[in-house]
Amino acid sequence: MRDFGPGVVLDNPAFIHETALIYGKVFVGDGASLWPYVVIRSEMHEVRIGKRSNIQDFVMIHVGNETPTIIGDNCSITHHCTIHGAEIGDNCLIGINATIMDGAKIGRNSIVAGHSIVTEGAVIPESSIVAGSPAKVIKIRDNGAANTMNARFYYENALAYARGDHRVTERESFRNAMAEEMRALSAAK
Numbered sequence: 001m002r003d004f005g006p007g008v009v010l011d012n013p014a015f016i017h018e019t020a021l022i023y024g025k026v027f028v029g030d031g032a033s034l035w036p037y038v039v040i041r042s043e044m045h046e047v048r049i050g051k052r053s054n055i056q057d058f059v060m061i062h063v064g065n066e067t068p069t070i071i072g073d074n075c076s077i078t079h080h081c082t083i084h085g086a087e088i089g090d091n092c093l094i095g096i097n098a099t100i101m102d103g104a105k106i107g108r109n110s111i112v113a114g115h116s117i118v119t120e121g122a123v124i125p126e127s128s129i130v131a132g133s134p135a136k137v138i139k140i141r142d143n144g145a146a147n148t149m150n151a152r153f154y155y156e157n158a159l160a161y162a163r164g165d166h167r168v169t170e171r172e173s174f175r176n177a178m179a180e181e182m183r184a185l186s187a188a189k
Contacts, residue, residue, distance in 0.1 A: 104122045
């Protein structure tokens with residue numbers, strides 16, 4: 001694992017791609033993954049990435065002037081997103097090329113649709129689906145299980161990438177891990 005500097009704390013992430021850049025006060029949780037060309041900067045406040053969250057290719061995470069960036073557990077921050085001084089609850093999926101701005105708060109078990117812009121200070125309730133620019137709640141539905149399954153997929157994929165295996169979906173161990181996660185989610189209902 002690379003040394004990113006004294007302010008960066010890596011708590012056993014599953015995978016950090018060699019092109020990922022991390023600066024300032026940043027915490028990356030257990031089982032989290034940072035994919036190609038992720039950039040995270042925190043010259044003030046902090047950035048926190050929760051357990052088993054995946055930060056996908058070309059994501060940019062920064063802090064706001066007055067706000068840290070906090071990403072909960074089991075979150076998927078998909079390709080080309082910008083997260084800027086916002087708070088994202090557990091089990092959320094932020095769609096491709098979405099932007100979440102300073103002081104915005106996304107409630108747990110939510111989905112932000114691709115290309116959406118969540119404006120400064122917006123508060124999105126738990127279990128929401130939001131879309132548009134500016135983003136608005138279009139439906140209330142608990143998306144926690146589906147979002148957790150997506151995070152598990154990325155966790156298993158990250159472990160495989162760390163081993164040099166880029167085709168994890170072809171493995172029986174992958175199918176077993178996904179079935180185990182689904183059983184655990186079903187039992188928790």
